[in-house]
Amino acid sequence: MQGLTITHGYKPSDIDRMYELEKLGFSRIFRWSKKDFVSAIKDCDVIAGVYENEIMGYVLGEVHGDTGHIVSLVVDPAYQGRGFGRILLEEVEKFYATKDLKKIRLEVHIDNPAQMLYFKAGYRVAGSPAIAMSKSLKKP
Numbered sequence: 001m002q003g004l005t006i007t008h009g010y011k012p013s014d015i016d017r018m019y020e021l022e023k024l025g026f027s028r029i030f031r032w033s034k035k036d037f038v039s040a041i042k043d044c045d046v047i048a049g050v051y052e053n054e055i056m057g058y059v060l061g062e063v064h065g066d067t068g069h070i071v072s073l074v075v076d077p078a079y080q081g082r083g084f085g086r087i088l089l090e091e092v093e094k095f096y097a098t099k100d101l102k103k104i105r106l107e108v109h110i111d112n113p114a115q116m117l118y119f120k121a122g123y124r125v126a127g128s129p130a131i132a133m134s135k136s137l138k139k140p
Helices: 014-027 033-044 084-097 116-118
Strands: 005-008 046-052 054-064 066-076 103-106
Touching: 005 033, 005 084, 014 033, 014 103, 033 084, 054 084, 066 084, 084 103, 084 116
Parallel strands: 066 103
Antiparallel strands: 005 046, 046 054, 054 066
């Protein structure tokens, strides 16, 4: 796509924009706190899409054994429907293919319309749907 630049990695100055996208892309139930987000990206492979000098989307990924794991793929709602999500997905697939991984996996909420992107790209359901759950603990 003309005008789109793909970058690998991130600069500390990118964190605020990336977290803004995290908030736009995920409901409060499924998104990280900023502290957890900052901690997570330190251990992730980061691929960002830059359009008109602004990060419009990103992918966070990790490697577990012989499998690449897409932790998060987010595109700013203002840029959705232009093929940017597909480009980011293809870029992370190419990146992990160079690492000789056997497969790539991800989790997508059953109500997330992005699942169509993954189906069109050849991803298939590999298990039963699940609901992520957590509970805050209070010290006794």
